[in-house]
Amino acid sequence: MRAGQTAVLILLVACLGLGALVLSCAGALPPVTPGLVAHAALRWPGIDASELHRGRRLYVDHCSGCHALALPQDRAPEAWTVVLKRMHERARLRPEQERLVLRYLESASAEAHASKP
Numbered sequence: 001m002r003a004g005q006t007a008v009l010i011l012l013v014a015c016l017g018l019g020a021l022v023l024s025c026a027g028a029l030p031p032v033t034p035g036l037v038a039h040a041a042l043r044w045p046g047i048d049a050s051e052l053h054r055g056r057r058l059y060v061d062h063c064s065g066c067h068a069l070a071l072p073q074d075r076a077p078e079a080w081t082v083v084l085k086r087m088h089e090r091a092r093l094r095p096e097q098e099r100l101v102l103r104y105l106e107s108a109s110a111e112a113h114a115s116k117p
């Protein structure tokens with residue numbers, strides 16, 4: 001095998017590894033489950049799954065451009081309000097979108113902390 005081919009092969013393997021890493025990170029972000037909706041409803045009665053889905057999607061789409069996404073459980077539920085105050089302009093979120101992101105992050109954090117032993 002020529003040196004050029006070897007280099008291409010190494011690059012290919014590196015890319016595949018990176019791809020797997022990115023996928024595994026995305027998978028760690030809590031999905032919207034009935035349990036999560038129930039938790040959110042304690043704070044926002046009547047909230048439905050589609051709002052949390054939109055919040056999660058906005059979080060992935062708007063907040064991953066500059067740094068890795070923090071997991072909801074990395075912060076206490078109430079801490080996310082402060083983070084969003086600092087980040088919403090950078091992320092170009094309209095107030096309505098900011099609210100959806102906050103609801104997803106807060107309820108996912110609350111659920112994770114509540115289920116800890």
Ligand code: HEC
Binds near residue numbers: 093
């Ligand atoms: C335009 C780039 C950019 C975008 C978009 C962005 N951030 Fe950040 N973020 C930064 C930078 C730079 C820092 C580190 C400096 C700082 O803390 O201000 C940071 C730090 C953070 C931190 C760690 C510091 C802390 O306050 O705990 C969190 C959490 C965070 N961002 C969340 C978010 C969320 C949520 C969004 C989407 C609403 C977002 N970021 C969108 C640039 C960005």
